[in-house]
Amino acid sequence: MRGATATPRGLGWLLLPAVLVLALFLGAVALLFLHAFWTKDGFSLAYFKQILDRADYHEVFLRTVSIAAIVSLTSALLAYPIAWLLWRLPKWRNLLLVVVLVPWLVSLVVRTYGWLVILGPKGFLNEALRWAGVIQSPLPLIFNDLGVVIGLTHVLMPFSVIATLSVLLQIDNRLEEASESLGAGALETWRRVVLPLSLPGVFTGISITFLTSMGAIVTPILLGGIRQKMAGTQIYQEVVYNFNMSKASAWALCLLILSGLGLVLLRTVEAALVPKADK
Amino acid sequence: MRRGTITVAGVGKEFGATTVLSNVDLVIEGGSFVTLLGPSGCGKTTLLRLIAGFLEASRGTIAIDGAPMQGVTPRRRPIGMVFQNLALFPHLDVFENVAYGLKVRGAPTAEIATKVERFLGLVGLAGFERRRIGQLSGGQKQRVALARSLALEPAILLLDEPLSALDLQLRRQLQVELKAIQRQLATTFVFVTHDQEEATLLSDTIVVMEGGRVRQVGSPGEIYRRPASPFVARFVGDINMLEGRIATVTGTSVSVDLGHHRFDLPPSAIVGQPAAGAACQIACRPEAVTIANDTNNGLALEARIDVLHRLGPTVKAMLDTPLGPLTALMMAGAPQAAELAEGKTVRVAVPSDTLTVFVST
Numbered sequence: 001m002r003g004a005t006a007t008p009r010g011l012g013w014l015l016l017p018a019v020l021v022l023a024l025f026l027g028a029v030a031l032l033f034l035h036a037f038w039t040k041d042g043f044s045l046a047y048f049k050q051i052l053d054r055a056d057y058h059e060v061f062l063r064t065v066s067i068a069a070i071v072s073l074t075s076a077l078l079a080y081p082i083a084w085l086l087w088r089l090p091k092w093r094n095l096l097l098v099v100v101l102v103p104w105l106v107s108l109v110v111r112t113y114g115w116l117v118i119l120g121p122k123g124f125l126n127e128a129l130r131w132a133g134v135i136q137s138p139l140p141l142i143f144n145d146l147g148v149v150i151g152l153t154h155v156l157m158p159f160s161v162i163a164t165l166s167v168l169l170q171i172d173n174r175l176e177e178a179s180e181s182l183g184a185g186a187l188e189t190w191r192r193v194v195l196p197l198s199l200p201g202v203f204t205g206i207s208i209t210f211l212t213s214m215g216a217i218v219t220p221i222l223l224g225g226i227r228q229k230m231a232g233t234q235i236y237q238e239v240v241y242n243f244n245m246s247k248a249s250a251w252a253l254c255l256l257i258l259s260g261l262g263l264v265l266l267r268t269v270e271a272a273l274v275p276k277a278d279k
Numbered sequence: 280m281r282r283g284t285i286t287v288a289g290v291g292k293e294f295g296a297t298t299v300l301s302n303v304d305l306v307i308e309g310g311s312f313v314t315l316l317g318p319s320g321c322g323k324t325t326l327l328r329l330i331a332g333f334l335e336a337s338r339g340t341i342a343i344d345g346a347p348m349q350g351v352t353p354r355r356r357p358i359g360m361v362f363q364n365l366a367l368f369p370h371l372d373v374f375e376n377v378a379y380g381l382k383v384r385g386a387p388t389a390e391i392a393t394k395v396e397r398f399l400g401l402v403g404l405a406g407f408e409r410r411r412i413g414q415l416s417g418g419q420k421q422r423v424a425l426a427r428s429l430a431l432e433p434a435i436l437l438l439d440e441p442l443s444a445l446d447l448q449l450r451r452q453l454q455v456e457l458k459a460i461q462r463q464l465a466t467t468f469v470f471v472t473h474d475q476e477e478a479t480l481l482s483d484t485i486v487v488m489e490g491g492r493v494r495q496v497g498s499p500g501e502i503y504r505r506p507a508s509p510f511v512a513r514f515v516g517d518i519n520m521l522e523g524r525i526a527t528v529t530g531t532s533v534s535v536d537l538g539h540h541r542f543d544l545p546p547s548a549i550v551g552q553p554a555a556g557a558a559c560q561i562a563c564r565p566e567a568v569t570i571a572n573d574t575n576n577g578l579a580l581e582a583r584i585d586v587l588h589r590l591g592p593t594v595k596a597m598l599d600t601p602l603g604p605l606t607a608l609m610m611a612g613a614p615q616a617a618e619l620a621e622g623k624t625v626r627v628a629v630p631s632d633t634l635t636v637f638v639s640t
Contacts, residue, residue, distance in 0.1 A: 174366035177333055180353045181360040182380035182431065192379070196370045274370075 032256075035249035047250035064231040065258060067145060067220075068213035071152040072160075072206045078153070079160030079205060080198075086161070087168040097165075100158050108155065112222045115151050116142065119223075147223035148230070152213050159212070160205030167201025168194070196274065203270040207263060214259045231255045281309030282344060283357070283434035283467035285330060290339035292325055292491075299325045300491045303339070307484075309434070310465040312458065314478040317488035318514070323471045326488070327437050330469065332356050343435065359428030361438040365420050367412045373399070373423050374408035380431040398426040401460060418449045425460070435467040442477070454480055475515045479503070487511050503564075507550060509637050512562045519568065519605050521561040525553045525638065535636055537561060538602055542577055542631050551638030558639040565595065565608035567633035570615040570625050577631035578602075587621050594619065598627060 037043055051057050082100065086093050103111055118124045119141040126138040141147060171194060179189040217232040224230065229237075231251060238248035285307040292300040300322040307313045315323040328334045330341060332353035341348045343357060353360075368376050374395055375382075381391045399405050402422035407415070415423065421441060428436060438457075442450045458481055461468045472478055478485050479499040487495045487502060487510075495507040506512035509520065523537040532543045533553050546553070553559075572579075582598035582605065594616045598605045607627060609616050619625070 172364065172366060174362050174364055175368060177353070178360070178362060178366040178368075178427075179379070179383075181331060181358065182383060182427070183354045184379075184383045185354065188383055192383070193368060193370075 032249045032252055035245045036253050039246040047247045048254075050247075051250060051254055060229050060234055061231060061254065061258065063145065063228065064214060064255070065262065067148055067152070067230065068210050068216075068262070070149055071156060071213040072210035074149065074153050075157040075160040075209045076164075076202050076206050079157050079164055080202065083161045083164035083168055083198075083201075086165050100161050103154070104158065108218055109222070111155065112151055112219055115147070115154070115223060119147060119150065142223055144225045145228060148216075148220045148228075151219040151223040152209075152216055155219065156209040156212055159208045160202075163205035163208060164198060164201040167198050167204075171197050199274045200270070203266060203274070207266055210262055210266070211259055214255060214262070231258075283309035284344055285435065285467065285469070286340075286342040286345075287326070287330070288340050288342075290326075290329060290336045290341060292322075292329060292334065293337045298491055300329075300336075303491075303493055305486060305493055305496065307467060307469060309344070309467050311483040312461050312468045312470065312481055313484045313486060314482040315469065315471045315486050315488060316473070316475060316478040316514070317494075318473055321488040322491040323473075323488050324439055327439055327469065327471050330435075331358055331360050331437050357434040359431060359433035359436045361424050361428050361436065361441045363439045363441065363443065365424040365441065367420060367423055367427070369412050371412070372408070373404065373410045373412070373415070376412065376423055377426045377430050379427060384431070394430055395426075398430045401429070401463075402426045403456070417445050418453060421445065421453060425457070429460075429464070429466070432464075433466065435469065438468065438470045440471050440473070443472070443474075450477075457481065479515070485515075487514065489514075506562070506635065509560050509562065512635065512637075517565050517606060517608070519563050519565065521563075521602050521605075523559050523561050523636075525555055525557045525559055525636075528553050528555055533636070535559065535561065537578070540578055540580075540602070542634075544631055544634060544636060548632075548634060549636045549638060551640060553636075553638050560637045560639065562635045562637065563629050563633050565606040568598070568605055568607035568627055568629050569609070570607070570619070571628040572626050577634065578627075578629040580605075580627050580629075581624060582627045583624050584619060584621050587619055600627070 036047065037045070039046060051061075082096075086096050086100075089096065106114075116123065120126070121138040121142075123142070125141065126135070129135045130138070141150070175193050175197075176189050179193050184192060215232050216230060217236050220228075220230045220233050221236070224233070231254070235248045235251045235255070238244045238251065285305075287303055287305040287307075290300060290303045291298070303322075303326060315326060317323050325334065329336050330348075332348065332351060335349075348356060368379065371379070377395045377398055378391045381394060386394075395408070396405070399407065402425050404419060404422050404426065407419065407423075410419075412420065412423070424441065442453055442457075445453065454477060457468075468481075470478075470481060482499055484496060485499055485502050486493055487507075489510050495502055495511045497505075502511060502515050506515060506518075512518045513520070521537060523535050526534040526536040526541060528534075531545070533546055533549050534541060534543050551559075580600045580602065582600040584596050585599050585604075586597040588595040588597075589611065592611055594609055594611050594613075596607045596609075596619060598607055605627070
């Protein structure tokens with residue numbers, strides 16, 4: 001139980017960095033609105049209409065949301081056992097945490113190129129499978145949506161591990177002993193006590209990885225198919241190659257709205273699954 | 280042998296190079312209320328966790344109702360446990376907390392409902408079924424923890440300082456209820472505490488522990504009247520300790536020399552092997568020190584009243600005597616009590632049959 005602490009006088013300036021960040025963010029969003037609705041022909045909803053009308057654009061948004069959903073769920077599933085292990089092995093925790101985080105020391109571009117070496121048509125995996133006689137021709141593991149999912153999951157999974165671990169670490173281990181003394185085995189204790197109490201961390205992880213995947217640019221450019229764009233790559237193309245700020249802004253606003261809807265959906269599911277565990 | 284008897288034989292426990300328990304032998308009678316009493320670090324919680332099965336003994340055996348418990352996991356032992364921090368499941372409500380063990384055992388829904396109702400009633404929480412744990416007061420959480428561990432009707436209930444976080448008044452109230460519940464269910468209660476008053480109030484048997492060893496086992500009265508060592512004497516209740524020397528030893532009496540005073544005691548009042556010339560400690564309870572002119576056998580002293588505490592029903596006087604400081608305790612209504620005043624000199628007497636002598640080793 002944390003009591004309300006009185007705010008010491010004269011420390012209001014500590015809020016300054018937060019205010020600056022907020023101001024910049026709000027300014028950027030305001031610019032986004034300006035650009036999106038105020039095109040070179042004056043006020044216009046042309047780009048929004050275009051997004052609503054064109055089936056290929058629908059496909060881009062659908063792909064973006066699907067990939068983000070698959071990546072965030074895959075990350076959560078893969079991260080849970082790792083987080084659980086880190087929680088269970090306190091002596092190894094710091095070392096294993098370094099192992100989980102070490103990919104972050106390498107730049108995103110380099111890491112993504114690493115996947116080309118492994119997953120490419122002449123890559124390590126395909127060559128190994130061909131050598132073993134499992135396949136005749138290389139599997140299409142890259143330059144498609146699968147490649148994007150693999151690349152993004154690799155990049156984002158550590159966020160899920162950390163989010164889940166931080167919640168697991170708050171679970172009092174006497175709760176497990178209590179469960180055991182009441183007759184529950186290890187699996188039953190996990191299902192009835194540890195899992196429900198760790199779900200908030202899992203959902204935090206899903207939120208982070210989902211939102212980050214929604215705006216992914218580098219990974220889909222390098223590992224995705226040429227024609228299989230995501231919203232982020234489309235915006236990138238409009239800004240960098242076509243200099244169409246208005247179209248890019250309209251896209252960005254749509255992406256923002258979809259991300260927000262995704263978040264609302266996640267919160268709803270979480271509220272239904274996780275009863276309020278008040279301390 | 281009554282259900283819920285625990286036999287601890289030659290049990291020792293080390294954590295790395297630290298010995299936490301050495302050679303504990305103890306029989307806890309089924310159906311009794313037993314307290315493991317001692318200062319922090321005496322090994323009482325370790326012994327409790329060994330009985331629960333959360334720790335494995337380094338040496339020795341623990342048996343419950345004759346069945347050896349080695350290799351038996353906590354969930355297979357006929358034991359319930361109330362944890363120091365209670366360890367209630369925060370994501371479940373009161374009903375689900377109490378029903379937890381029954382659900383794990385796959386009990387039918389109707390049976391679960393009946394039992395939860397019964398045990399919530401027993402601890403006085405009927406009607407609280409759907410409350411969340413976070414909405415409960417400290418005392419109510421205590422009751423939920425008790426009901427949860429009793430719902431499986433274990434032969435033995437282990438309680439690890441469950442009342443230590445509560446304020447005194449609530450604590451006293453729950454102690455009375457706990458005792459009543461134990462009497463009603465005839466479950467063996469093993470209660471860990473460092474509070475000697477709590478131990479005295481609750482227990483049929485107190486096990487006094489210190490430094491990883493059992494120092495004395497007995498009823499609260501026995502331990503108070505006949506402590507087995509100066510440690511036990513000091514730990515359970517207030518006591519005066521005086522330094523002296525054994526003067527002579529015969530078959531029927533031991534003569535003790537205390538400065539200019541000498542008195543005879545029966546050998547039963549001596550703890551340890553008395554030998555002429557050996558140093559000893561003479562212990563007497565404050566209530567044995569009386570304001571009186573003389574005594575047939577024992578100590579008669581001139582004393583100055585240094586400090587006087589009037590504590591409502593009792594009066595406590597800190598006395599300065601030729602033998603050193605002494606504390607005297609008497610009822611406030613006693614005729615002598617009214618005349619006492621700080622700085623006044625009085626005659627005090629300590630009858631010899633209230634003295635215990637510990638021979639120093």
